Amino acid sequence: xxxxxxxxxxxxxxxxxxxxxxxxxxxxxxxxxxxxxxxxxxxxxxxxxxxxxxxxxxxxxxxxxxxxxxxxxxxxxxxxxxxxxxxxxxxxxxxxxxxxxxxxxxxxxxxxxxxxxxxxxxxxxxxxxxxxxxxxxxxxxxxxxxxxxxxxxxxxxxxxxxxxxxxxxxxxxxxxxxxxxxxxxxxxxxxxxxxxxxxxxxxxxxxxxxxxxxxxxxxxxxxxxxxxxxxxxxxxxxxxxxxxxxxxxxxxxxxxxxxxxxxxxxxxxxxxxxxxxxxxxxxxxxxxxxxxxxxxxxxxxxxxxxxxxxxxxxxxxxxxxxxxxxxxxxxxxxxxxxxxxxxxxxxxxxxxxxxxxxxxxxxxxxxxxxxxxxxxxxxxxxxxxxxxxxxxxxxxxxxxxxxxxxxxxxxxxxxxxxxxxxxxxxxxxxxxxxxxxxxxxxxxxxxxxxxxxxxxxxxxxxxxxxxxxxxxxxxxxxxxxxxxxxxxxxxxxxxxxxxxxx
Numbered sequence: 001x002x003x004x005x006x007x008x009x010x011x012x013x014x015x016x017x018x019x020x021x022x023x024x025x026x027x028x029x030x031x032x033x034x035x036x037x038x039x040x041x042x043x044x045x046x047x048x049x050x051x052x053x054x055x056x057x058x059x060x061x062x063x064x065x066x067x068x069x070x071x072x073x074x075x076x077x078x079x080x081x082x083x084x085x086x087x088x089x090x091x092x093x094x095x096x097x098x099x100x101x102x103x104x105x106x107x108x109x110x111x112x113x114x115x116x117x118x119x120x121x122x123x124x125x126x127x128x129x130x131x132x133x134x135x136x137x138x139x140x141x142x143x144x145x146x147x148x149x150x151x152x153x154x155x156x157x158x159x160x161x162x163x164x165x166x167x168x169x170x171x172x173x174x175x176x177x178x179x180x181x182x183x184x185x186x187x188x189x190x191x192x193x194x195x196x197x198x199x200x201x202x203x204x205x206x207x208x209x210x211x212x213x214x215x216x217x218x219x220x221x222x223x224x225x226x227x228x229x230x231x232x233x234x235x236x237x238x239x240x241x242x243x244x245x246x247x248x249x250x251x252x253x254x255x256x257x258x259x260x261x262x263x264x265x266x267x268x269x270x271x272x273x274x275x276x277x278x279x280x281x282x283x284x285x286x287x288x289x290x291x292x293x294x295x296x297x298x299x300x301x302x303x304x305x306x307x308x309x310x311x312x313x314x315x316x317x318x319x320x321x322x323x324x325x326x327x328x329x330x331x332x333x334x335x336x337x338x339x340x341x342x343x344x345x346x347x348x349x350x351x352x353x354x355x356x357x358x359x360x361x362x363x364x365x366x367x368x369x370x371x372x373x374x375x376x377x378x379x380x381x382x383x384x385x386x387x388x389x390x391x392x393x394x395x396x397x398x399x400x401x402x403x404x405x406x407x408x409x410x411x412x413x414x415x416x417x418x419x420x421x422x423x424x425x426x427x428x429x430x431x432x433x434x435x436x437x438x439x440x441x442x443x444x445x446x447x448x449x450x451x452x453x454x455x456x457x458x459x460x461x462x463x464x465x466x467x468x469x470x471x472x473x474x475x476x477x478x479x480x481x482x483x484x485x486x487x488x489x490x491x492x493x494x495x496x497x498x499x500x501x502x
Contacts, residue, residue: 005153006178007075010185015196015223022065022228025236030065032223035072037146042073044144045137049104049125053078053151056102056161058124060084060093060111062131063206063230066138068216070106070129071206075178078151081160082173083207085486092171094118096163100173100363109135131230155179161363162209162304173363174305176213183356184307185217187327192273192298193314194222194246201244203232203253205486209304210278215248234260238267246273250488251281254289254297255427268293273314277302279488280395280413282420282427283320299323301395303381305372307357310393321417322392330355333378334387337399340374348396348411351385352378384411401492403432405440408470412492415473418466419444424453429482429490430473433500444473445495447482477502 017033030038051057057079061067074081082100084093086108093115097105101122107115109128116126128135153159159178163171188194200219204211219226227240232249234256241247254276257263268274274289274297281299290296301323302308309332312324326332334349335342343349358379361369372380384402385395396411403410412430419428426449432440446453453459456476463472477499483491 004155004178005075005078005150005157006159006181007072007150008153009155009178009182010072010075010217010220011150013221013223019196019223020225021219022068022226024065024228025240028065035069038066038069038141039073039076040146040148041141041144042070042137043076043148043150044146045140046073046077046079046104048140048144049127051077051079051103053153054080054158055104056080056082056100057104057106058082058084058097058100058102059106059129059207060086060088060115061106061108061129062086064129064131064133065228066129066133067206068228070137071212071216075159076148076150078153078157080158083160083162083212085205085207087486090114090118095170097122097124100161106137153178155182156360158360160213164304172365172368175360175363176307177360179356180307180359181213181217182221183329184213185221187329187357188214188218188308188311189221191311191314191327192218192246192275194218194224196223198222198224198245198272199243200224200226201229201237201240201247202226203229203237204248204250205231208278208486209302209307210248210250213307214277214302232256238262241267242270245271246275247271248275248277250278251276251285252279252484252488254281255285258285258288258292264292265294268295271295273298275300277308279484279490281320283417284420286318286320301393303383305359306353306355306379306381309353309355309357309381312392319390319392322388322394324393325391326353326393327355327357330357331378332393334385337384345387345389348384348386348409350399351381351383351393351395353381354378401431403430403440403442405432405435405442405470406438408468410442410471415442415444415463415467415471418463419446419453419459419473422453422459422462424448424450427482429492429495431492431496431499433496441474442471443475443477443499445477445479445482445499447480448478452478475502 019032021032021035022030105119105124127137129137156177160176161173206212276297276299296318300311310323312318331354337350396413415430416428426447428446435441
């Protein structure tokens with residue numbers, strides 16, 4: 001009988017022990033054999049620290065190879081991995097620890113004292129992990145045995161909890177099972193044609209589903225390797241690209257590479273695949289990238305709660321402005337946002353999905369879990385989209401970002417696409433602000449390039465030939481930079497707050 005559980009499923013796919021798994025920019029290497037030894041030592045230490053199967057291990061530490069090994073060690077020990085954004089404040093961390101009640105918290109050494117005080121009410125132990133691999137956790141692991149009998153887990157046991165961004169109300173912990181994670185890795189590996197010969201350029205954070213589960217689990221499932229960077233650095237990316245075959249990134253990665261004149265066809269002629277996600281990729285960036293490099297970026301769509309739902313095809317047209325087709329094993333439908341009734345192709349509605357990739361619900365929040373699922377098992381994503389005549393899915397925005405002005409629905413993505421195509425606009429964000437007459441007025445915030453797009457009147461005059469009058473922004477604000485979070489998502493709540501009283 002084959003093994004069950006996340007690590008067991010991944011381990012079945014591992015290549016020989018001497019196969020490279022991870023390499024740092026400085027040239028340090030970890031083979032698959034090294035990875036098994038390190039994770040065995042870490043799993044031994046976890047159990048010695050009192051971590052039992054099903055216990056949560058909360059982690060807030062800087063990206064380093066050892067952090068990735070800790071994730072895998074938790075899987076071996078049967079623990080539930082709980083990564084936390086390194087930008088979270090003490091107040092936010094206090095909430096997560098109170099909500100998740102971990103038995104162990106791993107922090108960076110400089111934050112140990114503060115984290116220990118926050119962990120005390122839930123009686124969690126604290127260990128440290130530094131960016132250079134130092135700290136109490138790895139020091140203990142060095143002296144531990146690499147021989148560890150992996151804890152038997154079921155495929156549907158909890159493997160990780162990822163907290164949502166909490167743009168409205170408290171963050172919610174999405175409960176992800178082993179099946180959620182390995183099934184999605186298996187589908188993506190085949191869909192994106194990953195093999196053992198691939199080397200992935202990994203510059204994403206690993207407190208988020210993109211860098212931790214999509215990038216890492218695909219590499220493991222394929223038996224491939226990765227170049228593991230602590231963060232995105234355009235210069236380092238350009239230096240290391242010749243050693244890679246694939247790269248996963250957020251749109252900001254690609255716009256910053258396009259800003260470098262040395263980023264050209266010769267630099268990427270050996271590359272097989274560029275993937276973009278976590279935030280919308282503008283059609284303008286898609287076209288500019290293809291013109292410059294000859295590569296069409298493959299854009300896909302996923303959520304914290306669902307892993308990946310759709311992808312543009314590996315073979316075939318990667319259509320700008322879309323996120324492709326539902327992945328194998330994923331059912332996707334567009335429904336009326338109020339009634340839940342399915343809509344015909346071409347109409348905008350709420351996106352709902354169903355499949356092995358969808359989380360079990362929200363940690364200790366039965367009410368929100370019930371609200372988020374239909375009776376037939378479909379998950380309500382909170383995104384708005386449509387499916388065109390060829391079956392491509394397009395995201396038009398978040399339900400909460402929908403603007404209703406004078407009784408008309410305005411989908412920000414449609415207006416942003418027109419603004420981004422204007423000369424002098426680097427990128428844009430369209431928001432709704434309170435209006436006593438219209439209910440909400442459409443407002444545009446743009447980051448300028450060159451001489452900028454001109455004044456309000458000039459921009460509105462251009463848009464008048466492209467958009468219905470009610471969609472045209474009533475005001476235009478020019479800023480140095482559009483605010484984004486660590487994964488490149490535009491922070492529209494911050495923009496609404498900033499310009500609310502203007």
